[in-house]
Amino acid sequence: MRVFKVIHKASLTLVMAAIAALFLFPIVITFTNSFMTAQEIDFNYGPIGQINEATEKGKKLFGNLKWLPDQVSMEQYGKVLVGSSNYLKMFWNSVFLVAPIIAGQILVAAFAAYAFSKLQFRGRDRWFLVYVMTMLMPFQVTLVPNYIMADKLGLLNSPYAIIWPGIFAAFGVFMLRQFMLHIPYAYIEAAKMDGAGHLRIFFTIIVPMVKPGLAALVVLLFVDYWNMVEQPLIFLEDPFRQPLSVYLSRINDEPGIAFAASVLYMTPMVLLFLYAETYFIKGIQLSGIKG
Amino acid sequence: MKQWFFRQGAAMKIMKWMRRDAAAVWIFLAPSAAGFALFYLIPFMMGVFYSFVDSPVDLHFAGLENYRELLASGSFRKAAFNTFYFSAFSVPLILALSLGLALLLNSKLYFRKWLRTAYVLPLVVPVASIVLVWQILFDWNGSVNAWLSGLGVDRMDWMNSEVARYVIMVVYLWKNIGYNVILFLAGLQQIPKDYYETAYVEGAGRLRQFSGITLVYLTPTMFFVVILSIMNSFKVFRETYLIAGDYPHDSIYMMQHYMNNMFTSLDIQKLTAAANLMVGCILLIVMGLFAVERRYRQFME
Secondary structure, three states, rough: OOOHHHHHHHHHHHHHHHHHHHHHHHHHHHHHHOOHHHHHHHHHHHHOOHHHHHOOOOOOOOOOEEEOOOOOOOOHHHHHHHHOHHHHHHHHHHHHHHHHHHHHHHHHHHHHHHHHHOOOOHHHHHHHHHHHHHHOOHHHHHHHHHHHHHHOOOOOOOOHHHHHHHHHOOHHHHHHHHHHHOOOOOOOOHHHOOOOOOHHHHHHHHHHOOHHHHHHHHHHHHHHHOOOOHHHHHHHOHHOOOHHHEEEHHHOOOOHHHHHHHHHHHHHHHHHHOOOOOHHHHOOOHHHOOO | OOOHHEEEEEHHHHHHHHHOOOHHHHHHHHHHHHHHHHHHHHHHHHHHOOOOEOOOOOOOOOOOOHHHHHHHHHHHHHHHHHHHHHHHHHHHHHHHHHHHHHHHHHHOOHHHHHHHHHHHHHHHHHHHHHHHHHHHOOOOOOOOHHHHHOOOOOOHHHHHOOHHHHHHHHHHHHHHHHHHHHHHHHHHHHHHHHHHHHHHOOOOOHHHHHHHHHHHHHHHHHHHHHHHHHHHHHHHHHHHHHHHOOOHHHOOOOHHHHHHHHHOOOOOHHHHHHHHHHHHHHHHHHHHHHHHHHHHHHHHH
C-alpha cells in the first residue's frame, strides 16, 4: 500500500515535470543558443524566414532547433555589448522608462487603494468600477485623445508621454485594494483610539502589512512595462529613444546576435523574480483570496 | 511662547481635520484621481465626443454616421470577430487548464515548489526574448514542420493560415497559466479540509465534491482570475505584433491592429467609434462579473 502511494506520487511528479519542461523549453533554448557562434546559428537557422528560396530548390530545407552549441563561444555577447549595435543605449532607454513608472505608480496606487478599501465615501464602488474598466481597456482605446493631450503638453517624442499615463494606470490600485481588503478594520480602529491619523495609520500599519503585495506589484509592473510595445511605437518616433522591447523585435532579422540580446534582456526580469519569488508568490496569493 | 501655542493649535486643528474620513479621502485619492482623470477619464470622454462628429477639425455633429460606417467596414468586423473569438475561446480554456494544474499541484507531489516556479517563469520572461524561438518553431521552414515531415505529414504555414490564431493562443496560455495557477492554489488552500471529509462521510463522490465544494469556494478567486485573464487576452496583441508584425494573417488581425491602422491613416472617427464599441462590450462584461460577485456574497451570507 505504501509502495503504491510512493509510485503514485512519483508518477504524478513526473507528469507535472514534463509539463514544466514544456513551459521552460523556449527559455532554455534561448539561453543555450546564446553561446553559439554566428556560423553555427547561420548553419542551423539559415532557412528560417526564407519561404521561397527553400521551396524553390525542391528540397525541404528546415531550420534545425538545436539544444546545445557544438562550440561554446561568447561571440554573440561580445557583439551585442561592444559591437556596433545600439543595444546598451536601448537598454538604458528601457530602464529610464520603467523605473519612474514603477516608483510613481506604487506610490500613487497605494494611497488610492487605501481610500478605496478602508475609507467610506459616496460612489466609492462605482468609481472603482470605472478604474477597473480603464484597466481592461486596450491602450488603443484612448490613443487619439492621449496623443492630442501629449501634443498639447509638449510631450510628443519624449518618454514622459509614456511615463505619466503609466504612473496613473489603474492596475496598481486594483491589486493593492484587493490586498488591503484583507486587513481587518480592527487594526485601524485600534490605531484611531490611540490617536493616530490616517496618514500615520497608512504608513505604520498598512504599508508594512501589504509588503508582499507591493513586491508582487513591482514584479508585475516591471514585466508589463519592460515588455511595452504599443506606446513607444506611437509616442517615440525617434528610434534612438525606443526601448529594448521594440528594438528586439527588429533585431530578429539578425539572428547572429539575437539570442544573446534576448538573454541579456530577460536577465534583469528573471533575477528580480527569483530574488523576490517568495514575496511575489505570497503577494499574488493574498490578492486573490477574497473578492 | 504665544507663537508656539498658535502653532500647536493649528497643528491640532489639522490633526483633527485629518481624522475625519472626508478629508482623508481627498488626501489619499487626489493624486491618483487627478492623474487618472487627466490621462484616462478625460481622454476617454474626448474619444466619445470625437466618435459623434464628422471630423476633429470641423466638429459637426454627425449622429451615428461614424458607427454606421464602422459597422459596414469589413476589416473592422474581421478585427472585432477575431478579438471576441480569441477572448471567448482562450479565457475559458486558460481557466480550465490552470485550475487543473493547480489541483494537480495541490495533491501530493515531490518538488512542488520547483514545479511552481517553472510554471510561473514564463510570466516574467519578456516575450521579445522568446519570439525568436516561436519563429523557429512555427516558421514555414521551422522545426514543427520539420518534425511533421519526419512523421510523413505535410508541412503547413502556421503563421499564414487559420492556425495562426491557435499559435497565438498557445503563446497566451504559455505566458499566463502560471499566474492563474498561483491564484487558484491560494484559493484551494483556503478551503477547510473538513468540508471534504464531511462530504465524503455523507457519500459525495469526487465529482460532487468538486462541484459542490471546490468550485463554490473558489468563486471569489475565479472572479479575480477572470478579470485578469480577460485583461491579458487583450494584451496578447503585443505577442502577436512581435511575432507577426503590422500586417499579420487575417485570423490574428485584432482590434488593436485595426485601431493602430486607423491611427496611422488618421481616420479618427472610425478609431474612436471602434474604441467606444469595445469599451461598451468590456463594460457589460465587467458589470456582469461584479453582479455575479455581489450575488455570490449575498448567497454566502
